[in-house]
Amino acid sequence: MATSTAPKSLLRPMTFPRKLLLGPGPSNMSPRVAAACALPLLGHMHPEFVQIMDEVKEGIQYIFQTNNSLTLAISGTGHAAMEAACCNLLEPGDVILVAWNGTWGERFSDMAARNGADVRIVKKPAGSVFSPQEIEKAVTEHGPRVVYLTHGESSGGTLQPLDGMGVVCRRHGCLLVVDAVASIGGAPLYMDKWGIDVLYTGAQKVLSCPPGASPISFSAAAESKMAARRKKPVSFYLDMGWLANYWGCDGQPRRYHHTAPISNLYALREGLAILAEEGLEDCWRRHRRCAELLHAGLEDMGLTLFVDRPEHRLPTVTPVRVPTGIDWKEVSQYVMKHYKVELSGGLGETANEVWRIGLMGHNATPDNVRLLLRALKEGIDHCRSKVHSSL
Template sequence: MMQRTLFSRRSGLLAQQAAAAALDVPLAQRLDHRSASSVTIPPPACMLRPLEVPLRYLFGPGPSNVPPRVLAAGAKPIIGHLHPEMYEIMNDIKKGIRYAFQTENNMTLSMSGSGHAAMECAVFNAVEPGESVLIAINGIWGERVAEIAERMGANVHKLEKTPGNYFSNKEIEQAIEKHKPVLFFLTHGESSAGLCHPIDGIGDICRKHGCLFLVDTVASLGAAPIFMDQQNIDILYTGSQKALNAPPGTAPVSFNDRACHKMFNRKTKPVSYLFDMEHLSNYWGCDGKQDRMYHHTGPVSGFFALRESLAILAEKGLEESWRKHKEVAAYLYRGLEDLGLKLFISDKDLRLPSVTTIAIPDGYDWRKLLMYMMKNHRMEMTGGLGPSVGMVMRIGLMGYNCEKSNADMALHALADALKNCKKSKA
C-alpha cells in the first residue's frame, strides 16, 4: 500500500517537473513545433514557381483583349470597399452605365460577378415563385434564363427557334397574350449564333400587356445600338468582358420604375441574399438613404477597371463605337467570303457586329482548325455554344480588338488553317 502511494507521489512529481520544463521552452518554439508536427501536406511545387500567362489574341466571343489603360486601372492600390473615395468611383460607374445603356434610371449599378450574376439578379428580383414568365430561346442565353427561372420556381413558358432565327413582334405578342407572363426575356446579342435581334416595338407590346421586358446585351453593348429608355426596356444588363473591354467579373444592370415597383412590392423575399436589390440598392446609393450599409465586399480592382472602360467609351462616344464595330465587321465579312467561307447569318442586318459566325466549312473538323490557329498563331477563335455546337465557328472582334488589322490577322490564320488541316474523305 505504502509502495503504491510512493509510486503515485513520484509520478505526480515527475509530471510537475515535465510541466515546469515545458514552461521553460519559449512559446514561439513550442508553437513552431506544434505547427510543424501538424503539417502533413507539403507546399505544391507549382506554387513555388512564378506565375506565367501566355500572350494570346482573343478573337473569340469573349473575353477580349484589354487595353493597357484598363489593365493599369485594375492595378491601382486597393482601397476599402466602404471608403468615401470608393463610393465616388461607384457613382462614376453608375453614370457611365446610364450613358452606355442610354437611360436615366436611378436604379443602375454593377453586379459583383460575370454577366450571369446580373442575369440571375434580374430574374430573382423581378419574379416570384409560381409566376408566369416567357423566355425567347434562339441560342444558349435564353436556355440559361429559362433554367434560372425554373430553379427559383417560376412557371416558365418558352418561345423557341433554332439558332440564327429571330422572333417577329407578332409572334412575341401572341405568346404574351397566351401565357400572360409577368416578365418577357429576349437576348439582344445572341453570341452563340452571331445574331443581333431587333428590339423596336417589343417594349411597347410588353407595356400593353402589363409585363416587364428583360434584355440581355452582354455580347452587344457598345457594339450595336441599344436605347433602354426609348425602346421601353424595363431591365437591361450586360457584362464587362466583351465590347466594354474590362476584365471579366463585373456586370452592369439597370431597372426602371416599372421594374422597381414590381420587385420592391414582392410578397416573398428573393431567393438570393447576395442578389437582393433591397440591399444592393443601398450599397450602390440608389435608395435615397444617406448612409450606405455593408452588404458584401465588392471587387474593388474590378470596379476600377470597369470605370476606366466606361470612361473610354464615353470619350470615344457610343455612336462612334457602333460605327466602328459595324465597319470592321463588314470588312471581316468580305474577307471571309473571299476565303470561300459562308456566313451563318445570311441577313447582314441581323448580324451581331461583335461576334461573327461562319458555317463550318465542308469536310473540315472545326476542332482541328481551332487547335491549329491556337498552336501556330496564338489565336483564340471558338466553335458554337449550346444549341449551335457543331454548326458554327465564331470570331469576335470587339472593343480594343475591333481593328481592321486584327481582322487581317484573323483571316490570315483562318487561311493558313484551311490550307494545312486535312479535310475528311467524306
C-alpha cells in the first residue's frame, strides 16, 4: 500500500496563462513548432527518426553557414552545449582565454575551470565589445590553446564583431569557441568564413522551439584536438565521440548512446525548416528592422539604450536603462498584469539597471514592438504617478 496520497494539486486541471514572451528567452513557440511537438513518438533508432536527425543536421549546417561534418544537436539546453564544448575540447592544464563582457563569459570560465583548464580572462564592462587587436594582445600575453567569445551577449545586449577573430586565433595556433545562443538567425554569422572552431546555440530563441535541443558544430581542427586527448572527457552523456556516432557523423553504424529528446528534435526540425523557408538573410534583416523600430521607439520615450554604439547592439535582446526613481520590477509586473507580456530585468552586471526586451523568431514583428512600447510607457507612467501621489 502506498504510504502517501496523490497530491491534490495534480488532481486539478493545470492552470495555464497565455503570455507573450518578450524577455531574453524563451520566445513563444510558433504554431507549426507546437504542432510538431505533438506528433507521435518514434523510436530513437528508427530509420524515420534517423532521417529527421539528418535533416536537423543539414539545417544546423545552414544556419551556422558551415560544412563541418561534426554538426549535431546536444540533448539539453544551451548550458549543456556550453558544457559539451568545454568537456570535449579542454583537458586539464590547457590554457583558455575567455573574453568576459557579461554573464556568459563568466559562466564559460566557471565551466572551463571545472574541467581543469587554466583559465585566463580578458574583461570589459557589460555593454562593450572586444576588438581583434585587444584579443590579439591578450592571446600574445597568455598563449592560450583555446579562445572563447560570446557573439550575442544577452546580459549586456552586445553583438560581438567576429570577423578577424578567427585569423588572430589561427596566427597564434589556438582554437576559437563562440557562443551564439542568443544571436543565431538574428544577426549574420559565418562559421567557416570567420574561422570559428566550435559554435553552439539554443533552440528557444530565434528558432522559436522549446528549450532542450542545442545545435553545436566542430571544425576539423577542433576534431583533431579532441582526437588527441590523453583522457576521455569526464562526461559520458556529452562525449562527442559517442554523440558523433549516434548522429551519423563518423561513418560507422549508429549505436545507442542515449534516448534522444524525440519531440524536441521534431520541433527543432520544424524551427529550422521555418528559418530555411524565410531564408537566413531575410531573417537577419527582419530582426534588424524590428530592433531598429524598438530602439527608435524607446528613445522617443526619453529612455536610454544600455549599449551606446548602434553597430554593437544585439538585434535580438535590447537592454534599456531603468529611469531614476522607477522600480523596474513594478513596471514589469504592471506589463504582465495588464498585457500578459514578459518584460525582463537585467542579469549579472545589468541586474536592477535595465529592462531586457527580446524580439526573437516568431515574436520579432512590428506589431509586437508597438505593443511592447505601449505597455512599457503605460507601466512607467503608472509608476511615476504613484511616486508623485506619495510625495
